[in-house]
Amino acid sequence: MSAGLVAQYGGEIATLTIEHLWLAGAAVLSATAVAVPAGVWLARSPRWARPVIGLANILQTIPSLAMFGFLLPLPWLGEHAARIAIVALSAYALLPILRNTYAGIRGIDRSIIEVSCALGLTDAQRLFKVELPLAAPFILAGLRTATVTSIGIATIAAAVGAGGLGELIFRGQCMSCHTWDGYRGMRNLLKGRDRKGVANIVNVLHAYSPDSPYRPFMPPLVGTQSEVEALIDYLSSEVSTQKPAQPKP
Amino acid sequence: MSSAIEIRDVSFANAQGRLLLDNISLSVEEGTTAAILGRSGSGKTTLLRTLNRMVQPTSGEILLHGKNVASFDLIKLRRNMGYVIQETGLFPHFTVERNVSLVLEAEGRSRQDCLRRSHELLQVVGLEPASFAKRPPHQLSGGQRQRVGLARALAADPEFLLMDEPLGALDPLTRAEMQDMLRDLLSRLKKTVLLVTHDLDEALYLAHRIILLNEGKLLACLSPTEFIASREPLIESYVRAFRRGWHNAAPEMPPPK
Numbered sequence: 357m358s359a360g361l362v363a364q365y366g367g368e369i370a371t372l373t374i375e376h377l378w379l380a381g382a383a384v385l386s387a388t389a390v391a392v393p394a395g396v397w398l399a400r401s402p403r404w405a406r407p408v409i410g411l412a413n414i415l416q417t418i419p420s421l422a423m424f425g426f427l428l429p430l431p432w433l434g435e436h437a438a439r440i441a442i443v444a445l446s447a448y449a450l451l452p453i454l455r456n457t458y459a460g461i462r463g464i465d466r467s468i469i470e471v472s473c474a475l476g477l478t479d480a481q482r483l484f485k486v487e488l489p490l491a492a493p494f495i496l497a498g499l500r501t502a503t504v505t506s507i508g509i510a511t512i513a514a515a516v517g518a519g520g521l522g523e524l525i526f527r528g529q530c531m532s533c534h535t536w537d538g539y540r541g542m543r544n545l546l547k548g549r550d551r552k553g554v555a556n557i558v559n560v561l562h563a564y565s566p567d568s569p570y571r572p573f574m575p576p577l578v579g580t581q582s583e584v585e586a587l588i589d590y591l592s593s594e595v596s597t598q599k600p601a602q603p604k605p
Numbered sequence: 606m607s608s609a610i611e612i613r614d615v616s617f618a619n620a621q622g623r624l625l626l627d628n629i630s631l632s633v634e635e636g637t638t639a640a641i642l643g644r645s646g647s648g649k650t651t652l653l654r655t656l657n658r659m660v661q662p663t664s665g666e667i668l669l670h671g672k673n674v675a676s677f678d679l680i681k682l683r684r685n686m687g688y689v690i691q692e693t694g695l696f697p698h699f700t701v702e703r704n705v706s707l708v709l710e711a712e713g714r715s716r717q718d719c720l721r722r723s724h725e726l727l728q729v730v731g732l733e734p735a736s737f738a739k740r741p742p743h744q745l746s747g748g749q750r751q752r753v754g755l756a757r758a759l760a761a762d763p764e765f766l767l768m769d770e771p772l773g774a775l776d777p778l779t780r781a782e783m784q785d786m787l788r789d790l791l792s793r794l795k796k797t798v799l800l801v802t803h804d805l806d807e808a809l810y811l812a813h814r815i816i817l818l819n820e821g822k823l824l825a826c827l828s829p830t831e832f833i834a835s836r837e838p839l840i841e842s843y844v845r846a847f848r849r850g851w852h853n854a855a856p857e858m859p860p861p862k
Binding site for chain 1: 657659679680681682683684686688690692693694695696697698707708710711757758761767
């Protein structure tokens with residue numbers, strides 16, 4: 357059974373996993389490129405810390421599904437679902453990295469900073485030889501949080517078509533709602549039917565009643581008549597490309 | 606002898622407008638040690654920090670060999686002034702030898718050069734390089750840490766040495782050993798030294814000049830003998846604070862009832 361599953365879905369799962377990791381990885385890298393320098397800057401001009409970290413906090417509170425939606429109509433971003441996904445995921449990865457970089461550098465013993473200045477280290481030497489090494493555990497902890505969050509939220513990116521493992525989840529979720537046997541059940545149900553046959557099934561689903569044999573907790577299809585027509589067109593074109601199931605002799 | 610450090614009418618008010626240094630003028634001869642004494646909050650540390658421009662005076666000027674500190678390149682100025690503080694400020698992520706040689710590293714000296722100089726300095730401050738060079742600072746005792754801090758301050762062979770209560774946190778015996786080491790070292794190295802301390806005995810033992818501050822004002826800048834002989838009431842009371850246990854100025858503690 358499980359060997360069959362791997363044979364059937366293994367390739368797809370592998371592709372989607374790579375896509376998923378690419379989305380999350382690209383987002384964390386670009387967020388790091390912005391947030392670490394920003395954190396260093398905040399540590400040097402602390403009066404900006406509250407507003408900037410506050411802004412990152414606000415970004416964090418936007419629900420991810422809404423964030424993907426907000427980015428859809430933007431000119432360059434909207435063209436490519438992966439761009440939307442990476443920008444949105446970066447926005448979520450900013451806060452943990454920014455906050456930890458800031459806190460890590462501010463948390464260094466004052467006497468150490470004072471001595472590095474007084475010994476005549478330049479700003480860059482102080483940063484690379486003293487501040488960043490000492491803040492490294494905090495910065496890495498921030499990176500870890502950002503990575504975990506990104507991998508989680510990248511699932512939602514499938515909602516705008518960016519791919520990733522979320523695709524499997526969304527597909528399964530929609531299918532399980534509208535059929536009693538998942539995606540394959542739906543396909544088997546439609547197999548060998550002409551447009552009229554498909555329309556019958558959709559109309560049954562649409563006109564849900566407690567007596568229907570379909571899942572009792574399934575909501576009726578919503579939408580206007582023209583939307584229902586469009587769905588019927590889509591489904592019948594989908595099954596028309598497949599051979600009707602041959603009845604076994 | 607010429608004055609290596611000359612402080613002219615220096616005042617400093619902090620961001621809240623409180624006057625921490627009030628019109629201070631004094632000079633320190635080349636190759637001598639001056640100890641700065643005074644209560645906590647009297648401006649000792651602030652005065653010290655105006656030298657390496659960690660603090661910018663509100664008015665007045667500070668001259669090194671007649672040249673205003675403000676006209677020096679900041680990094681060069683600071684590398685020419687060793688800096689030692691009570692908390693040592695050793696870098697916890699570096700070994701002892703790297704702590705000492707960081708300034709040399711920052712100057713772009715070769716690794717070989719850094720190590721050689723660092724071991725040489727550890728020897729100078731009385732730490733055997735073979736057993737101390739590779740240790741992290743947290744494995745050292747308070748006195749050993751101060752020795753490393755001193756070695757680090759001397760690394761770039763600065764002309765000046767600024768010390769802010771370097772021995773303040775040590776027990777009396779360790780402190781006495783460190784004072785012996787410093788006295789020997791300073792007389793050999795001929796640095797111009799400013800030493801902030803709370804301990805009059807330490808000041809008398811190490812310094813050629815005693816500077817006494819009170820509420821940001823200069824009360825005295827005298828030689829040790831002049832200082833203890835002074836009849837100035839504030840100076841006298843400062844000296845008496847250290848002497849009363851020894852000269853029966855105060856009665857013995859009464860026995861418990």
